[in-house]
Amino acid sequence: MSDLRVGVVGAGGVGARHARTLAGLPDVEVVGICDPVPAGRDALAAELGVAPLADLGALLAARPDAVWLCVPPFAHGEPERAVLRAGLPFFVEKPLAADLGTAERVAAAVADAGVPTATGYHWRHLDTVAGAREALAGAPLRLVQARWWGTTPPPAWWSQADRSGGQVVEQATHVLDLLRVLAGEVAEVTGLAAASTTAGRDVPDATAAVLRLASGAVGTVTTSCVLPALTAAGLDLVADGVAVHLTETALRTATPAGETTAEPTVDARTAVDRAFVDVLRGRPAAPGLVDVAEALRTHRLAWAVAEAGRTGTTVRVTG
16 A cells, blocks of 8 residues: 555644654655744754645645645634545644634535544543543542643744633633543533733733533633643542542542552654545554544534633533
8 A cells, every 4th residue: 555645734742743743653754844833844844855835726726635734723623624625635733724614614514524633632542541531430530630730832923822722712711621531511600700911912921711411520721821831731530439630641540449550651642633634545544643623523512612701601511
């Protein structure tokens, strides 16, 4: 079987990571990289020995088998539609958009096209997620706490909520996705926000939300972007007789028998690309692979949390 020919849209930090991962897979050929910023695009293309291309049209003209879309939140929508018009499957980085409407329209277009998709929710590929699920099996869940306490990323677009979606949508979406996996669906959210005190940033300094889950359990989600570095990003879950603490790098469980700790043995950031390549080559989908339809459910939750904080009201989670 010949190598899978892929194109990459976006040469920023995340796009470069995906491009390097794909270029390192033995059964993949990266046929081109496009980005509106020539310096970053050309440097990455030269590093990987692939063609730097002016735009998505030029990339599609190179006839890839699939496209990796690694664009900022505000740029979603038209790139997905262009790839779908070409009849190609695509991988798209999270979040699906900076707003809810664009994400809904992209997901509807994907459903109509019927092509395979995957998204950048790589935390689901951590083997510690399976360990957390096993620890919680059979124990009714009572409480979940999700946190993302960090800094303000340097890209100018991140500080504008209408371009990034805000910290909940752009960053905490990872922990909200795992909250859905481990705790189930959220019915409604009540929130508050501490307004930005930094000039040029309208993303709040902090947000706090209370969740009511469909199961009857309750939870909280808190975010902050005023710290010098990432301090906390993960989940704590309390069920009858068991407590679970899960981050991207560690799992800790406590039961009456004692406490255990574990670290992931899987590089989830590589695994998410490998998993979609396998699907495109006709192999079974890995359990952690999240398509656009499933990612939309997480995006709806993140949007509800963000809206509850923005309005100070209770918001029902759609879908």
